[in-house]
Amino acid sequence: MxxxxxxxAGVSTDINARNREARDGARRSSRFxxxxxxxxxxxxxxxxxAADDIAMTAARMQAIGIELQxxxxxxxxxxxxxxxxxxxxxxxxxxxxxxxxxxxxQILVEDHAEVVRGQPLxxxxxxxxxxxxxKLLEATNQARLxxxxxxxxxxxxAEGIIPKRRVIEAESAASTARATEQHAGDALRLAGADDxxxxxxxxxxxxxxLEIRASRAATVLAIDVKPGQRITEADPLLxxxxxxxxxxxxxxxxxxxxxWDPDGEIAVVGRDVRARPLSVSAQVSGAQMATLxxxxxxxxGLLRPGEFLQAQVPLKASGxxxxxxxxxxxxxDDRTVVFVRTGAxxxxxxxxxxxxxxxxxxxxxxxxxxxxxxxxxxxxLKAAWLGxxxxxxx
Numbered sequence: 351m352x353x354x355x356x357x358x359a360g361v362s363t364d365i366n367a368r369n370r371e372a373r374d375g376a377r378r379s380s381r382f383x384x385x386x387x388x389x390x391x392x393x394x395x396x397x398x399x400a401a402d403d404i405a406m407t408a409a410r411m412q413a414i415g416i417e418l419q420x421x422x423x424x425x426x427x428x429x430x431x432x433x434x435x436x437x438x439x440x441x442x443x444x445x446x447x448x449x450x451x452x453x454x455x456q457i458l459v460e461d462h463a464e465v466v467r468g469q470p471l472x473x474x475x476x477x478x479x480x481x482x483x484x485k486l487l488e489a490t491n492q493a494r495l496x497x498x499x500x501x502x503x504x505x506x507x508a509e510g511i512i513p514k515r516r517v518i519e520a521e522s523a524a525s526t527a528r529a530t531e532q533h534a535g536d537a538l539r540l541a542g543a544d545d546x547x548x549x550x551x552x553x554x555x556x557x558x559x560l561e562i563r564a565s566r567a568a569t570v571l572a573i574d575v576k577p578g579q580r581i582t583e584a585d586p587l588l589x590x591x592x593x594x595x596x597x598x599x600x601x602x603x604x605x606x607x608x609x610w611d612p613d614g615e616i617a618v619v620g621r622d623v624r625a626r627p628l629s630v631s632a633q634v635s636g637a638q639m640a641t642l643x644x645x646x647x648x649x650x651g652l653l654r655p656g657e658f659l660q661a662q663v664p665l666k667a668s669g670x671x672x673x674x675x676x677x678x679x680x681x682x683d684d685r686t687v688v689f690v691r692t693g694a695x696x697x698x699x700x701x702x703x704x705x706x707x708x709x710x711x712x713x714x715x716x717x718x719x720x721x722x723x724x725x726x727x728x729x730x731l732k733a734a735w736l737g738x739x740x741x742x743x744x
Contacts, residue, residue, distance in 0.1 A: 414727050438655045444566075444591065452476025454580075455559055483551050600644065600663060607642075614665075623646060677725060690724075691721070691722035
């Protein structure tokens with residue numbers, strides 16, 4: 351019995367010892383994955399930090415069609431070109447329309463001709479013009495009669511022959527006659543007759559045709575009628591404009607509607623034309639573009655109303671910037687990068703976009719003159735960059 355008890359105690363002691371060793375081994379094994387996980391995380395972080403470096407040989411670059419652009423000196427952040435259109439200020443354009451119905455008898459000017467004030471533009475045969483002349487003649491004769499009556503009544507009253515009431519009645523009739531004459535003259539003026547023609551008609555020299563003259567010096571933009579054409583009231587005849595003053599309407603992205611420099615100078619690409627910014631539209635178009643209006647201060651004679659142009663708009667942002675093609679600027683999530691050539695390949699270098707248009711982008715960042723930037727083949731570079739960084743393909 352004693353031997354059995356000792357043997358049982360020994361076995362129990364061995365079992366307890368083996369259990370302690372198993373528990374210690376399990377604790378050591380549970381710590382090992384934690385250490386491995388920490389090492390993997392550290393390696394992963396280092397890989398992500400180094401992912402902006404893309405290894406690539408010159409042969410590989412040539413195979414995928416990568417082209418480089420070497421940076422020159424930086425420019426002020428205002429060199430982006432936006433679509434623009436030359437427009438006329440409203441007070442510099444004139445539409446000559448028919449105030450009476452009739453037929454175009456003769457056109458006295460040519461398209462694009464320079465005209466001076468008072469120069470004949472067009473002649474019209476119109477029965478309505480004859481009626482207006484008759485009304486002026488009647489009103490003029492009535493005004494002369496009323497004026498003579500008033501003078502006679504005043505003389506009789508001075509001699510004490512007639513009462514004061516007769517003078518007052520004569521003054522009222524004369525005043526009405528003068529107003530009627532003026533109204534008849536205004537109707538002829540509205541029809542297109544000038545002051546000299548109206549004076550001749552009032553003197554009894556009736557005109558057989560209505561001759562419309564230029565009210566100011568201008569350029570003939572367009573002639574909308576032909577000889578022999580019948581016209582009605584309010585039909586357009588000619589369009590005139592003073593071309594000495596022009597505006598530029600520049601379409602800029604709505605996001606940059608308030609970024610233009612009010613003290614800057616807008617330059618037209620390819621022309622010796624400069625303009626001063628005036629204001630920006632309160633609304634944006636369906637394409638999310640705002641209209642920046644500028645007054646042309648130099649070179650207005652080089653432009654034509656309605657002409658489409660490219661205009662460089664000065665921005666408020668100051669400092670150095672680099673202008674690159676849009677294909678060279680890569681957007682990925684919240685990062686914007688350009689691929690800079692290095693000895694081993696390329697580096698994805700973060701930049702900030704100051705301005706962007708259809709023609710290119712102006713960026714600022716850790717760039718320097720002489721850096722070679724990838725401007726073509728950037729899709730393949732982006733794929734390689736995202737693959738190294740472990741990002742998902744777009």
